[in-house]
Amino acid sequence: MNTHDLIRELREKNDSKIVMLVADGLGGLPLAPGGLTELETAKTPNLDACAAAGTSGLSIPALPGITPGSGPGHLGLFGYDPLEFRIGRGILEALGINFAVGPNDVCIRGNFATLGADGKIVDRRAGRPTTERCIEVVEKLRSIKVSGAEVFVEPVKEHRCVLVFRALGLGDAVNDTDPQALGVPPLLAKGADSASEKTAAIVNEFITKAHGVLKTEAPMNGLTLRGFAKQPVIATMEDVYGLKSAAIAVYPMYKGLARLVGMDILDAGQTLQDQITRLKSVWNDYDFFFLHYKYTDSTGEDGNFPKKVEMIEELDAIVPEIRALKPGALIVTGDHSTPSKMKCHSWHPVPTMIVSDLCRTDGLTEFSERACLKGGLGQFMAKHLMLLAMAHAGRFGKYGA
Amino acid sequence: MNTHDLIRELREKNDSKIVMLVADGLGGLPLAPGGLTELETAKTPNLDACAAAGTSGLSIPALPGITPGSGPGHLGLFGYDPLEFRIGRGILEALGINFAVGPNDVCIRGNFATLGADGKIVDRRAGRPTTERCIEVVEKLRSIKVSGAEVFVEPVKEHRCVLVFRALGLGDAVNDTDPQALGVPPLLAKGADSASEKTAAIVNEFITKAHGVLKTEAPMNGLTLRGFAKQPVIATMEDVYGLKSAAIAVYPMYKGLARLVGMDILDAGQTLQDQITRLKSVWNDYDFFFLHYKYTDSTGEDGNFPKKVEMIEELDAIVPEIRALKPGALIVTGDHSTPSKMKCHSWHPVPTMIVSDLCRTDGLTEFSERACLKGGLGQFMAKHLMLLAMAHAGRFGKYGA
Numbered sequence: 001m002n003t004h005d006l007i008r009e010l011r012e013k014n015d016s017k018i019v020m021l022v023a024d025g026l027g028g029l030p031l032a033p034g035g036l037t038e039l040e041t042a043k044t045p046n047l048d049a050c051a052a053a054g055t056s057g058l059s060i061p062a063l064p065g066i067t068p069g070s071g072p073g074h075l076g077l078f079g080y081d082p083l084e085f086r087i088g089r090g091i092l093e094a095l096g097i098n099f100a101v102g103p104n105d106v107c108i109r110g111n112f113a114t115l116g117a118d119g120k121i122v123d124r125r126a127g128r129p130t131t132e133r134c135i136e137v138v139e140k141l142r143s144i145k146v147s148g149a150e151v152f153v154e155p156v157k158e159h160r161c162v163l164v165f166r167a168l169g170l171g172d173a174v175n176d177t178d179p180q181a182l183g184v185p186p187l188l189a190k191g192a193d194s195a196s197e198k199t200a201a202i203v204n205e206f207i208t209k210a211h212g213v214l215k216t217e218a219p220m221n222g223l224t225l226r227g228f229a230k231q232p233v234i235a236t237m238e239d240v241y242g243l244k245s246a247a248i249a250v251y252p253m254y255k256g257l258a259r260l261v262g263m264d265i266l267d268a269g270q271t272l273q274d275q276i277t278r279l280k281s282v283w284n285d286y287d288f289f290f291l292h293y294k295y296t297d298s299t300g301e302d303g304n305f306p307k308k309v310e311m312i313e314e315l316d317a318i319v320p321e322i323r324a325l326k327p328g329a330l331i332v333t334g335d336h337s338t339p340s341k342m343k344c345h346s347w348h349p350v351p352t353m354i355v356s357d358l359c360r361t362d363g364l365t366e367f368s369e370r371a372c373l374k375g376g377l378g379q380f381m382a383k384h385l386m387l388l389a390m391a392h393a394g395r396f397g398k399y400g401a
Numbered sequence: 402m403n404t405h406d407l408i409r410e411l412r413e414k415n416d417s418k419i420v421m422l423v424a425d426g427l428g429g430l431p432l433a434p435g436g437l438t439e440l441e442t443a444k445t446p447n448l449d450a451c452a453a454a455g456t457s458g459l460s461i462p463a464l465p466g467i468t469p470g471s472g473p474g475h476l477g478l479f480g481y482d483p484l485e486f487r488i489g490r491g492i493l494e495a496l497g498i499n500f501a502v503g504p505n506d507v508c509i510r511g512n513f514a515t516l517g518a519d520g521k522i523v524d525r526r527a528g529r530p531t532t533e534r535c536i537e538v539v540e541k542l543r544s545i546k547v548s549g550a551e552v553f554v555e556p557v558k559e560h561r562c563v564l565v566f567r568a569l570g571l572g573d574a575v576n577d578t579d580p581q582a583l584g585v586p587p588l589l590a591k592g593a594d595s596a597s598e599k600t601a602a603i604v605n606e607f608i609t610k611a612h613g614v615l616k617t618e619a620p621m622n623g624l625t626l627r628g629f630a631k632q633p634v635i636a637t638m639e640d641v642y643g644l645k646s647a648a649i650a651v652y653p654m655y656k657g658l659a660r661l662v663g664m665d666i667l668d669a670g671q672t673l674q675d676q677i678t679r680l681k682s683v684w685n686d687y688d689f690f691f692l693h694y695k696y697t698d699s700t701g702e703d704g705n706f707p708k709k710v711e712m713i714e715e716l717d718a719i720v721p722e723i724r725a726l727k728p729g730a731l732i733v734t735g736d737h738s739t740p741s742k743m744k745c746h747s748w749h750p751v752p753t754m755i756v757s758d759l760c761r762t763d764g765l766t767e768f769s770e771r772a773c774l775k776g777g778l779g780q781f782m783a784k785h786l787m788l789l790a791m792a793h794a795g796r797f798g799k800y801g802a
Binding site for chain 1: 438463464483485747748771
């Protein structure tokens with residue numbers, strides 16, 4: 001039986017709030033074997049108090065050994081199997097700049113490139129222009145019209161932009177036009193089915209016109225495309241769980257991921273304290289709150305172990321304000337690990353805990369990778385976390401008599 | 402590959418007995434965070450000795466966070482995926498009164514109701530008649546004949562009864578006729594497919610005649626129906642595991658669930674000691690024994706923590722008599738948790754252990770929720786328990802060369 005159908009069957013309404021605090025890239029590694037991770041190094045009296053009152057474990061984002069991007073990482077936390085629901089690169093790029101993707105949109109990552117006089121690619125990144133130049137050139141591309149679709153061109157950074165083609169019946173099974181090689185021209189777009197052929201025709205028309213506009217913009221005189229993608233057809237959190245859900249996130253990417261599953265995107269300000277202020281102000285208006293904290297990931301990506309420790313301690317400091325609101329279930333987790341030692345996302349299971357009156361406490365007194373190994377949640381699939389959240393918030397009836 | 406087909410391929414015969422001792426609702430919760438559960442409070446020297454000799458863990462009945470009823474809870478223990486094999490309410494009601502359900506039966510829960518002169522429902526429970534009145538009125542309904550099916554009417558308790566319609570080709574996709582509201586008449590039965598239309602026609606004929614008979618029985622002058630269900634098509638334990646299997650259970654519901662998977666239902670008397678006596682007397686006649694102990698659940702449902710502790714200690718006392726029979730594999734588990742704190746079934750994983758000469762012992766010296774967290778079985782899906790039982794009884798060959 002489909003898990004979402006099971007949830008729809010069992011869910012019950014109550015006034016119990018669920019708060020999911022996602023510390024992006026929370027899990028870490030010791031710098032040397034036997035050493036302490038970032039979380040183990042940090043002084044976290046408030047998270048430790050949660051561990052003592054709650055149940056801890058380690059969540060596996062997609063599958064053992066599989067390192068997820070932000071998209072699959074968050075989908076798993078929201079209870080959508082990240083191996084079933086795939087988010088294409090174009091969609092993620094669009095979400096990352098806070099573009100409000102719609103159901104009829106095909107989103108594509110665009111790269112400015114330098115073409116030689118023979119039309120062949122000389123530089124795949126157009127000499128890495130400044131972001132200001134990118135914005136300037138994108139503005140010129142916005143004048144282009146194509147038959148049969150609305151077009152949006154948005155700057156991202158340096159040589160990167162996003163294209164969105166909006167029309168009914170567009171497919172996304174279209175090849176990248178970026179050949180990922182020098183000395184060859186950009187490829188023509190081709191659709192693998194009739195809906196995607198429609199997209200390809202529109203895209204080829206756009207590229208021809210774009211290359212006309214860009215003629216005088218060398219070294220930004222070419223445009224290649226990658227990652228054609230529509231958003232996955234995905235039921236909202238309200239449809240699946242019956243939870244009126246709000247995202248309180250600072251960064252556009254996470255707002256976008258939350259929008260994908262139908263959450264309301266609230267103004268979250270710029271700081272953790274802003275986010276907590278917002279949480280308090282809307283406490284009575286929602287059932288589920290997704291709070292996203294970016295800096296545990298970005299410091300990990302920077303390979304800055306002590307800074308990641310510091311960011312964990314900053315997060316720890318606001319936990320009492322959340323607990324004071326008395327959520328029925330407070331979840332602290334991450335979408336994946338980002339060990340400073342690796343300077344990137346990793347597959348290592350993510351320290352996770354649930355605090356609720358219905359927890360079977362497990363004798364832990366601290367929140368850390370090592371403690372979580374002994375926790376009552378064991379190691380579990382991230383996609384099951386929302387089942388546990390609903391249960392601990394008293395929002396499930398019994399399955400079968 | 403289908404797990405049952407795999408089992409059929411790998412199973413081997415031997416003389417090793419498997420005993421599955423199910424302490425219903427075994428798992429619990431501490432009354433306050435960090436406290437002891439019922440099982441942790443109970444003095445259980447014999448179960449603790451089993452833990453030292455065996456391998457322990459925690460079983461997840463259906464999915465993390467999902468609280469099962471008795472039906473799905475037991476199906477999982479017997480190795481049938483409770484999300485694949487669903488047992489409808491009508492079937493469970495029939496099993497609960499020890500009605501021998503057959504493959505051509507549609508079982509339905511009936512509620513006596515009070516109808517006004519206009520045929521609308523005034524009291525959905527007919528003023529909660531005594532069980533004696535229920536038996537009396539059911540007796541009158543037994544005179545009713547309908548075309549095309551055998552009908553059985555059985556009293557349950559107070560306003561509740563069970564109806565069984567027996568005929569080839571009856572479907573169970575029929576709506577409840579209980580509108581679950583006052584001031585409206587009972588609904589007509591309608592079938593969602595042709596087999597179920599056949600059922601609906603027979604049922605409507607029965608209800609018309611029943612309302613005739615009940616005319617003079619006010620306040621029990623109406624009958625509404627819920628939970629139309631056939632038994633799931635399910636292979637027997639003997640077919641799947643090659644195990645000649647016996648149920649030694651006191652309560653009808655558990656006898657019924659065992660009958661669903663083809664076990665022989667033995668006279669188990671009324672007490673745990675009766676059950677053990679029966680076990681000894683048939684020890685050479687079966688390969689698999691399901692022993693069901695109800696009182697860990699019923700005391701949990703009552704919210705009686707000390708009484709549940711006492712019931713666990715009573716169970717502990719008989720364990721040596723089972724071990725003295727030298728089963729190849731002794732399993733101690735529950736179908737779900739029933740924490741006294743919650744007074745109901747819960748989703749919390751269930752303390753489980755296997756005792757066998759082939760156990761990889763895990764250093765545990767007690768049987769409790771907290772100890773099981775460190776056990777060799779880890780946290781595992783209940784539907785996999787029978788695989789472990791077969792293995793530890795030496796009843797599986799190697800998969801692949």
